[in-house]
Amino acid sequence: MPFAARRKLFLVIMAVPVVAYVLVVGIWPLAQGIWYSLYDYNLIRPQRTKFAGLDNYVEIITDPVSRQALINTAIFTLGAVFFELLLGFLLALALWRDDRFNRLALALILIPVTITPLVVGLIFKGLLAADYGMIGYFLAEWGLTDPRGLLADQHAALATLIFIDVWEWTPLVALILLAGLKALPSDILEAASVDGATGAQKLRIIVIPLMLPAVLLALILRTVDAFRVFDTVYVATGGGPGNATNTLMLHAVKQGLEFFNIGRASAIANLTLLIIAVIAAAFVMMIRHADRKANGK
Amino acid sequence: MTAKYWFQAGRRAFLVIMLVFFLAPFLWLATTAYKPSSAIFSIPPTFGFSPTLDQFRTIFRLFDVWSLLRSSVLIAAGSVILSLALGVPAGYALARSKSRYAMGIAYFLMAIRMIPSVAALIPFYLMMRDIGLLGSWMSVVLINSMLNSAFVTWLMFSYFRGLPPELEEAALTDGCSQFGAFFKVALPAVRAGIIACVLFCLMFSWNDFLYPMFLTRLESKPLSVALLSAYGTKDITWGTLGALAHFSTIPIVIVILFLNRYFVQGLTKGIH
Numbered sequence: 001m002p003f004a005a006r007r008k009l010f011l012v013i014m015a016v017p018v019v020a021y022v023l024v025v026g027i028w029p030l031a032q033g034i035w036y037s038l039y040d041y042n043l044i045r046p047q048r049t050k051f052a053g054l055d056n057y058v059e060i061i062t063d064p065v066s067r068q069a070l071i072n073t074a075i076f077t078l079g080a081v082f083f084e085l086l087l088g089f090l091l092a093l094a095l096w097r098d099d100r101f102n103r104l105a106l107a108l109i110l111i112p113v114t115i116t117p118l119v120v121g122l123i124f125k126g127l128l129a130a131d132y133g134m135i136g137y138f139l140a141e142w143g144l145t146d147p148r149g150l151l152a153d154q155h156a157a158l159a160t161l162i163f164i165d166v167w168e169w170t171p172l173v174a175l176i177l178l179a180g181l182k183a184l185p186s187d188i189l190e191a192a193s194v195d196g197a198t199g200a201q202k203l204r205i206i207v208i209p210l211m212l213p214a215v216l217l218a219l220i221l222r223t224v225d226a227f228r229v230f231d232t233v234y235v236a237t238g239g240g241p242g243n244a245t246n247t248l249m250l251h252a253v254k255q256g257l258e259f260f261n262i263g264r265a266s267a268i269a270n271l272t273l274l275i276i277a278v279i280a281a282a283f284v285m286m287i288r289h290a291d292r293k294a295n296g297k
Numbered sequence: 298m299t300a301k302y303w304f305q306a307g308r309r310a311f312l313v314i315m316l317v318f319f320l321a322p323f324l325w326l327a328t329t330a331y332k333p334s335s336a337i338f339s340i341p342p343t344f345g346f347s348p349t350l351d352q353f354r355t356i357f358r359l360f361d362v363w364s365l366l367r368s369s370v371l372i373a374a375g376s377v378i379l380s381l382a383l384g385v386p387a388g389y390a391l392a393r394s395k396s397r398y399a400m401g402i403a404y405f406l407m408a409i410r411m412i413p414s415v416a417a418l419i420p421f422y423l424m425m426r427d428i429g430l431l432g433s434w435m436s437v438v439l440i441n442s443m444l445n446s447a448f449v450t451w452l453m454f455s456y457f458r459g460l461p462p463e464l465e466e467a468a469l470t471d472g473c474s475q476f477g478a479f480f481k482v483a484l485p486a487v488r489a490g491i492i493a494c495v496l497f498c499l500m501f502s503w504n505d506f507l508y509p510m511f512l513t514r515l516e517s518k519p520l521s522v523a524l525l526s527a528y529g530t531k532d533i534t535w536g537t538l539g540a541l542a543h544f545s546t547i548p549i550v551i552v553i554l555f556l557n558r559y560f561v562q563g564l565t566k567g568i569h
Contacts, residue, residue: 253415257422273416
């Protein structure tokens with residue numbers, strides 16, 4: 001066999017296992033999920049399973065609980081991503097200069113990212129508890145919040161969850177943006193300084209446009225992750241009070257693995273997957289566009 | 298005092314406030330573990346306390362901590378090994394391949410990472426039930442590795458693409474075998490990438506609780522699931538929870554603190 005052909009065969013053999021694995025363990029179950037979503041299928045009474053067409057999807061759109069979950073997820077995602085980008089950008093600017101203090105600060109500030117999201121939910125549940133919580137007690141005592149605490153307040157619970165997500169993930173956004181800042185061509189910035197540009201002008205004309213790929217990356221990562229949020233919400237509020245913080249993923253888990261309504265749960269999961277795919281595709285196209293622009297092609 | 302001085306002072310002050318903001322909640326949970334229960338539930342909350350190890354004694358009485366830790370380690374180690382064994386060679390192959398499908402496969406694998414856990418969980422749960430793996434830590438490894446190996450492939454693809462192919466080509470013309478060129482030449486050159494992959498897989502599988510919550514049984518459940526059940530049990534306090542959280546949090550925090558250089562590098566490589 002000639003070398004080129006042997007080389008090709010070798011590379012194919014190296015790549016095949018992962019593709020096969022993902023197809024069997026990932027794509028096959030997902031395809032089955034599409035199948036399940038077309039059935040009225042409950043594990044409690046599997047003998048009564050029957051084909052339901054798109055009924056599960058119609059129910060999601062018409063059922064107020066599901067609609068609320070969709071709206072909550074959208075508000076949560078928009079709110080969390082907006083504040084994470086804003087605070088993350090300020091943090092990245094503050095950490096830009098490479099000195100000992102900043103290197104230590106960066107390492108320490110990453111801690112929230114590494115903590116189990118489950119534990120993050122528990123930490124804030126404890127801190128915000130209205131009766132003994134270190135923060136919740138005083139907020140309630142001074143009349144700033146509902147006497148039952150922020151997480152039990154119909155109107156404030158979702159905002160509180162956004163706050164928790166901001167606490168957990170802003171450091172990651174800051175890190176990505178900082179990497180973007182450090183990759184900026186220093187000669188252009190120096191030239192601008194020599195020409196007498198102010199800090200604000202440099203930021204607006206040079207930093208922000210050239211940073212666009214990093215900003216978009218932070219945006220895509222956080223949007224996709226916030227949209228499928230589960231752990232922290234499950235622990236901190238469980239979707240309550242009422243359905244005030246019920247998200248799509250929480251809704252799907254409750255339907256599927258607590259009520260065993262596999263058909264409905266699969267439909268919710270598939271719908272979420274579809275929305276995420278659309279968001280991700282839009283962002284990837286924006287990144288490519290921004291990349292081409294930044295590279296002057 | 299110049300404007301520049303005040304600007305620098307303001308920047309430092311902002312960073313100090315941010316450090317307090319991001320570290321204080323974490324430190325609260327950590328210190329809770331050393332408080333007597335009376336100090337945790339005092340109303341109004343008190344800030345001073347005399348440290349005690351009672352909470353740690355309690356968790357060892359209530360939980361089989363070593364069994365939980367063993368399950369966590371098995372799940373994490375299993376996913377790291379399987380994900381890297383699958384993902385690293387594939388990343389190399391995709392980076393070196395001249396086929397027009399290579400880029401498409403790489404993007405497809407990156408997209409796998411974005412699947413919401415629940416979408417994969419429900420059908421996977423039924424699949425594991427049918428083949429009799431439900432309840433074992435191996436089922437968690439299988440599904441974790443699906444997401445992780447796709448991500449590892451994508452990340453290693455970026456690392457190998459940044460490595461000039463001339464290195465292995467020279468080895469190949471010198472009579473080195475294909476595997477030899479991969480193992481002895483290419484692999485050592487992307488050591489930083491391998492470390493980044495290990496870190497990411499470790500973090501994802503150690504911190505996950507949705508899959509183990511539904512896929513494991515009492516004897517195979519990891520720390521993350523125990524934390525949740527601990528919270529739901531009646532006589533558990535924040536103190537015991539804080540003590541238990543030590544075991545689930547500290548290993549990862551230490552690893553990232555020491556290797557954060559690779560973590561950052563891997564994250565930025567994953568971008569382009």
